[in-house]
Amino acid sequence: MLYLFVFMQFRTQNRCALLLELLYEISE
Structure with a gap:
């Protein structure tokens, strides 16, 4: 967790993290 x-915290500094979030949701 x-x-x-x-x-x-990283997401607030890097908008590209939105793409990582999508990948995270897909992998889970």
């Missing part, structure tokens, strides 16, 4: 918190 910690990685999720770090991911959300």
Whole structure:
């Protein structure tokens, strides 16, 4: 769950993280 918190913090600084979020949801 910690990685999720770090991911959300990263997302606020990098809009490209939105693409990573899609990949994360697909992989899960």
